[in-house]
Amino acid sequence: MRPQPLSWAGEPSRVPPDVPAGAVDVIIPVAGAAEAFSRCLASVLAGTDLEHHRLVLVLDGPQPEATEALVSRIEGERTDGLLVLRAPERRGFVASVNQGMAASQRDVILLNSDTQVTAGWVRKLQEAAYSASEIATVTPFSNSATICSLPRFVETNALPAGQTVESFGRLVEARSRRAYPRLPTGVGVCLYVKRKALDQLGLFDTKSFGEGYGEESEFCMRALKAGYAHVLDDATFIFHEGQRSFGSSRGRRVDAAHRAMRRLHPEYLATVAAFLREDPIRPLRQRVLAELRPARREQPPGRPERVLHLVHGWPPWSPAGTEMYAAWLARRQAVHREVAVYARIADPQRAKGDAVELLDAGVRVRLLVNNFTQRDPLSRNALRDAALCADFARLLDAFRPHLLHVHHLAGHAASLVGAAAERGIPIVFQLQDWWLACARANLLDAGRRLCSGPSPGKCAACLPLTGLPPAPLLNRLLYVLRRRAMRRALDAADAFVLGSEALHQSARRLGILQPADRVYVIPYGVEVAPRTRERPAREPGAPLRFGFIGALLPHKGAHVAAAAFAGIDPARARLILWGDPAIDPAYTREVLAAGGAAVELRGRFAEGQAEAVLGGLDALLVPSPGLESFGLVAREALHQGLPVLASHRGALAELFAEGEAGALFDPDDPAALTSWIERLIADPGQLDRWSAQAPPVKGFAVHAEEIETVYERVLARRAPTPRLDQTLTETGPLRRRRGA
Structure with a gap:
């Protein structure tokens, strides 16, 4: 016979009386x-x-x-x-x-x-x-x-x-x-x-x-x-x-x-x-x-009441651009609806698949542990993971989202998208980089050269996905399987959102996007306070302060910036690096050795300190040799009137008109960046002229409304009477795009 539950009410008559409470x-x-x-x-x-x-x-x-x-x-x-x-x-x-x-x-x-x-x-x-x-x-x-x-x-x-x-x-x-x-x-x-x-x-x-x-x-x-x-x-x-005492x-x-x-x-x-x-x-x-949730405001009809975001990290544990963007968007949406997030976290003290729950400004964030220590190459490379899919399916069934917004699948599994599609959940897929086609995410190969496009043999040589034997054959097979898994995930999407025309054209060329896909090209907004004051005047005779903010990894180009400063007198200009040296200590040592005395490493800064950090610079360097899909930090800088010297690759070329608020250069030629630094040392007034010409930057509130328009159209297409789908441009009007 099945055991019956005990009463947990207690029976006072059966226990000894209390004695006075003491020490x-x-x-x-x-x-x-x-x-x-x-x-x-x-x-x-x-x-x-x-x-x-x-x-x-x-x-x-x-x-x-x-x-x-x-x-x-x-x-x-x-x-x-x-x-x-x-x-x-x-x-x-x-x-x-x-x-x-x-x-x-x-x-x-x-x-x-x-x-x-x-x-x-x-x-x-x-x-x-x-x-x-x-x-x-x-x-x-x-x-x-x-x-x-x-x-x-x-x-x-x-x-x-x-x-x-x-x-x-x-x-x-x-x-x-x-x-x-x-x-x-x-x-x-x-x-x-x-x-x-x-x-x-x-x-x-x-x-x-x-x-x-x-x-x-x-x-x-x-x-x-x-x-x-x-x-x-x-x-x-x-x-x-939690779990530290038992390990x-x-x-x-x-x-x-x-x-x-x-x-x-x-x-x-x-x-x-x-x-x-x-x-x-x-x-x-x-x-x-009730004290931790924002006051809920009524939203217009036709919008989803519950949205689930899928992203590969969450601040403060992962403060990179995509993670920050997803956090800004989810927090804003929580004012109008129920919002949940499924994200990855690294924690060596916890086992793979352990979950940590976070309440962030009314957003439920479920963080799944993945330290990339598993031997299974399908799980390790985000192709398929049965335990992860089961956990995600439980969240889907419990939360019952009206829409899934996919930001990134790294550290998860491509098959998660299929779990939502099987339940009939509309899917908005936001392309944040090139990871779906390139496991390095930015088309920069192992030799720090731009790649023309993926193929199983080329990718297997550039970034092996496993060391299990027979590795040469198995890696080629894994890249074939990877391409198929990503294709299935992409095919489940109702619509795609991209932050730049550069990413859009590249994704078309690489086959990430198909001719019939519904695409919305919407340059992102930036979550910043209104600009209320001019930039402070520089101290006469003080060295110019150039800053690098980002991951200390080769695709972000800190080595390019450091090489450009190799011959610069630190009394005239300095390079300040903001990034986590623990991500790749060997690369950090390479960067510091290349730059010499003019380069200073400051480490990471906390979320919310970006305005103060940017305010302490005279110019921002974005020297990425890998492709950039948008450039959030660069736009935060422009919002503050801080000039930007950027690589001309990817979406960075869309930051401003030539000569408007900074300059573009070839990241394969550090001498080109050195030339700009020397010109600015000789004529610091150019920084002031650039600052005065900085273009207005779209606020995140405007951008969030543009995303809501995408949601409305995706849900409307699922309604009995389809509606014409169109594409948003940066300024807000609509225009038809072929295949929409």
């Missing part, structure tokens, strides 16, 4: 992960009254040098409020927890070493614990605590965009009703346990759950059967970095825990499933989420 022992088992433990310890020391309560550190076997140094320092600073327990050998998580609880006669809080607590956390947890005598355990809200997760239920969440651990903790407390809803189990990330429950029920089951994971659920099931209850403290939030062994531990729970408590899965169906804490989550 609490905070128990932190420690097993590696020194950096996360350091952050955890700092938050506990800042947010806990250790004059009253006590911190118990349980070191499970020998620790990294950094951990030992940190513990020794704390021991030297505190004479009371601290107990350090050491095990000479590694015994496992549960044994460490039990050692800490056995050394205590108080209520305890079990706290993972990869968490960060917030102000007043112990007091609030204790208030929840003593709100009813039958309560055995209390769990706070956390970003990653299964049934107590916030913002999204039963998911691993990042902090909502714009929030810190402390600010989000304050928000949770401010929106709390102190409802303390009942749970079927506590969650061991942060678990308050009353001493009377420990004395009656005993410690955790070391034999069945020795390494950790599931031990608190087994204890909580014993407690339910004894009449106890478990509650959520909806006034407290703690941050959980790569998490999957194995989860499977072992589920087997043990089925054996020890057959009712467990049925009980949790009943709770998941009921989801009684949803109203409490919604109270918090």
Whole structure:
């Protein structure tokens, strides 16, 4: 007979009465992960009254040098409020927890070493614990605590965009009703346990759950059967970095825990499933989420009510042009409709396919981990991935988008587009670069030369997709399969959006676009504040400041800029590089060596600082030898009146009329750029003349409305009465295009 769920209400008559609440022992088992433990310890020391309560550190076997140094320092600073327990050998998580609880006669809080607590956390947890005598355990809200997760239920969440651990903790407390809803189990990330429950029920089951994971659920099931209850403290939030304390062994531990729970408590899965169906804490989550979502404005009829964006990254983890563009668009759209995003994230501490949820200005962003460590060349090269497709299909079925907007498939799988097409979802496919035809995305080959176009043999030699034997044959076959997979994805699209005429003509020539495809060429807008002041005057005699902003990779051309500065006196002009050197350290070293004393590396800057960075330059360099499909940073510069010296390749040639706001040059000839730098050193007034002639730049609000027009037309074509499809130009009027 199928096991029936247990009641999680609790039975006060069956449990001992409470004694007055007293001091609490905070128990932190420690097993590696020194950096996360350091952050955890700092938050506990800042947010806990250790004059009253006590911190118990349980070191499970020998620790990294950094951990030992940190513990020794704390021991030297505190004479009371601290107990350090050491095990000479590694015994496992549960044994460490039990050692800490056995050394205590108080209520305890079990706290993972990869968490960060917030102000007043112990007091609030204790208030929840003593709100009813039958309560055995209390769990706070956390970003990653299964049934107590916030913002999204039963998911691993990042902090909502714009929030810190402390600010989000304050928000949770401010929106709390102190409802303390009942749970079927506590969650061991942060678990308050009353001493009377420990004395009656005993410690955790070391034999069945020795390494950790599931031990608190087994204890909580014993407690339910004894009449106890478990509650959520909806006034407290703690941050959980997630999976750092267990690392790569998490999957194995989860499977072992589920087997043990089925054996020890057959009712467990049925009980949790009943709770998941009921989801009684949803109203409490919604109270918090209401403060994080923008006020919704009514949108005109004929537009989609739910839009899903598919893109290969998301800021701040991936701050490149396509990712920034998709973020700007999705955030604007969230004011009018439900918007979700399916994106990739790299995180070596997580396994492939793990998901992290982010709430960003009302946009639900689902980030799937892909570190490109898989051996399967079909998955590694975004051709086909069964697990990824299954996750995306679940999102499609749950979110039910009225339109899918594809920005980029790198790091995903081309077959995702087919999953949407199978469900009859209209698809807008935005070409952001040349990746669909060129795995390098910009038609710049391994020798840093422009490629005339793809072919299996040429592509396999330029960028092998696998090292599996027989590699020469297999790579040619993979490129054939890649071309077919991308063609299937493209054929599913209802319409295409491109940001430049250069990309449009190139995509036609390469066969990315077919003659009958419906194409909208819409130069992008830029998400910038109104220009309210003129550029500051340069300091007389100071060196001119030329800036490079972008990925430190060959196709962006930092080496071209550096070579142009090789003979430049740094007292007369300097090149400032903004980019992440960790992407390709060898290339970064090459760039710095080529430029000499006139070149300075500043690294990355945070989202939102672009205006200040551009304001500190006299000219922007965009020396890309690879093809550029639009040039967002260049347009941000022009908006500020900052002159631009750019490669004449791809869409960069469409930035401005000749001599209007800068100059174009051949990136294969660094001397041409050097010549311009020397001319500007000799005549800096040219920069002022260019600045005064900078053309107006389209704002993103205008561009977002143009995208809405595309959406309307795509949906109208799906309606019973088709309508004529047309193409938008930069200024807004419509013109017919052949094949539309």
